[in-house]
Amino acid sequence: MSGKTLYDKLWDEHVVRTEEDGTALLYIDRHLVHEVTSPQAFEGLRLAGRKPWRTDAVLAVPDHNVPTTDRSQGIQDPVSRIQVETLDRNCREFGITEFPMNDIRQGIVHVIGPEEGFTLPGMTVVCGDSHTSTHGAFGALAFGIGTSEVEHVLATQCLIQKKMKNMRVTVRGQVGPGVTAKDIVLAIIGEIGTAGGTGHAIEFAGEAIRALSMEGRMTVCNMAIEAGARAGMIAVDDTTIDYVHGRPWAPKGELWERAVAHWKTLHSDPDAVFDTEVVIEAADIRPQVTWGTSPEMVIPIDGRIPDPADESDAVKADGMRKALEYMGLEPGTPISEVAVDKVFIGSCTNSRIEDLRAAAAVVKGRKVAPGVKLAMVVPGSGLVKQQAEEEGLHEIFLEAGFEWREPGCSMCLAMNADRLEPGERCASTSNRNFEGRQGQGGRTHLVSPAMAAAAAIAGHFVDAREFAEEAAA
Amino acid sequence: MKPFKRVEGLVVPLDRPNVDTDAIIPKQYLKSVKRTGFGPNLFDDWRYLDPGEPGMDHSKRRPNPDFVLNQPRYQGAEILLARENFGCGSSREHAVWALTDYGIRSVIAPSFADIFYNNSFKNGLLPIVLDEQTVDRLFREVEANEGYRLTIDLEAQTLTTPSGEVIPFEVDAFRRYCLLNGLDDIGLTLQHADEIRAYEARRRQEAPWLFEGVE
């Protein structure tokens, strides 16, 4: 018998029972809750007269609707305010721990889980949010669920699941200097497509992945869903354990030792077999920019906008034409000639301290280009913001002409006041370039924090590595 | 949940791949704390020429005559024919609620995004996966024949076309059972409460750090 994959191990440890057709009842260790996908679930509990199974496994935070400017006046938009207040009320009623809007620990749900040590290796972690895959960076089985499933987990601490297939994406060798986790994951999605991982749990492996910090690994796993996979994961190693050590909810003392001993087993066995294997050469990856309305529509910074006429698949070519029209781009244009109106550095993909440091390194001593209407930095959590301020990063951004905001999802999906106007073009460190994602008619180009910062300074897309070289020279 | 047994309905074709959940129901409508009322905003950005916000009277907005759902021949459609990777993107169940609220009972596509696929079953919406050639052929037939209707029989796991052709489809036994009977799966799971407790007791021994509370 062949060995087990990391996913097999995590799955097996959490199965409560299995039906004849393979459907399993899977135990959930951690449940994160935010204001958008939970109200109907709490309402369902109430209507059925049910109580949460285990309140100590649940952590709630408002993030999607919260304003990123002055919060002392509360939330201006009445509809957003009702949703956030509904979360506050539900948490009080059902006895769930919440970091409310003005708590220093408040932030994007996928930033605060790991930051608090709420997410630990070997756990099953769910949230009514597709980017829950982020937490897989810790060698956890983490995936997004719908609202009915949120209610199901609240009521039973379990989910009804079918096992997914195993896929491994190996990034072989090392990336060049200035090539980041975001570039790696965009290149992977460009290679396998947005449906490439559908039905699979993806394990990211290889030297280039091992070399990433936890922040970088979270960026990669965050976008597993953009490759179609509900769950992305990375094996536990010393980087993982060092990050977790000392976090508020990480185990302590003798329990820590026991936990670490177990966590060290959380990797695929050498003889494990994957249903699908993909290998990518790290040395080939250059800084990436998306040009279309799907994350798979991506090219390197020295590339040109592709021509639908060169695409043989008619459905795909049509999709490309619609994307070009929406994005207001012509085939053959070098992406470095495309000017941006706004720049957004934030989201659960890239709003951690390392991301802000990378952006600040590019921005330092420079100014936002006059053509750029708005450049903003939205830290992932209150604690990230605090740390950045201790390091003086906010001053670098403010001096350059960036806005320095309060934590939340912000212009990643524009449910609050931060949004693009129709036709505006944005360099964004978020994860989705779908039509209207950042505001109706808005045009999103996904990039790394360094690339977004460089675009803000140049006024158009540019290879961030040029700035790094200048700074070093 | 409304049981799903047999549906005989008009088919509307949505001919684009990777239709994402942001397109199915744009984010401004996610601020609702209810499960209903999303139908008028299904495919909002494509369906209307003017921008929409929650609380508007959507019947007064300007419909986009080019969008397929607005064409007279597809009014009252209950079956949506779609392309690959339908429902990709966010986990928002609002996407399914918008489809069902509009009156769609089933979506047929070569592939679905995983979370959307799951969410559908929880709301009595049947996602049917057919191979690409068959879907392609259905697109041609629907577009060529006004009033094209399909009969979906979940019990038999078949689709029947107007010409009488019968196309079989696959669906998990457990999901089919829940859908046919309109079952609430929380109730089903709670029948195994003792097993869940036994699992917890065992795990508390093996891995006590998993039960260090956050309160």
Ligand code: SF4
């Ligand atoms: S930052 Fe964006 S992708 Fe992440 S949870 Fe918030 S809205 Fe979703």
